[in-house]
Amino acid sequence: MKSNLKSLMVLTGMFVLPAFIGCQSQNEQTAAEPTAETETAAEPEQQQTTGPKTDTVVIYQMQFQPANLTVNKGDTVVWINKDLVAHNVTEDPAGSVKSDTLNTGDSFKLVPDHSFNYICSIHPTMKAQLTVNE
Numbered sequence: 001m002k003s004n005l006k007s008l009m010v011l012t013g014m015f016v017l018p019a020f021i022g023c024q025s026q027n028e029q030t031a032a033e034p035t036a037e038t039e040t041a042a043e044p045e046q047q048q049t050t051g052p053k054t055d056t057v058v059i060y061q062m063q064f065q066p067a068n069l070t071v072n073k074g075d076t077v078v079w080i081n082k083d084l085v086a087h088n089v090t091e092d093p094a095g096s097v098k099s100d101t102l103n104t105g106d107s108f109k110l111v112p113d114h115s116f117n118y119i120c121s122i123h124p125t126m127k128a129q130l131t132v133n134e
């Protein structure tokens with residue numbers, strides 16, 4: 001009786017397990033396809049967005065990256081300091097744009113209404129340019 005039960009379990013296992021694996025791999029294939037389609041579909045959607053967007057300037061290794069950024073009017077620009085030392089964003093020659101001191105990890109957000117050149121007034125050799133398309 002005991003051995004019968006054991007062989008039944010083994011038989012069941014042999015039958016169920018391959019069926020389960022077969023079913024699972026089928027599920028994975030079925031699941032993978034829509035995911036890939038969703039990702040592909042999401043990209044053009046983002047590119048087609050015509051509303052205001054957010055551009056990022058990373059401050060790193062004593063540089064504004066990118067040093068030349070062009071945005072559309074209404075867009076938001078965020079400067080993020082990922083450098084080891086403090087920086088700022090200062091319109092040059094002096095104008096309306098002047099951030100607080102940005103320590104590592106700090107950011108400065110602006111919806112620029114005009115094009116301007118800017119520097120880090122702590123390190124005036126750091127120069128960059130922001131162009132706003134009307």
Ligand SMILES: [Cu+2]
Pocket residue numbers: 086087088120121122123126
């Ligand atoms: Cu600086």
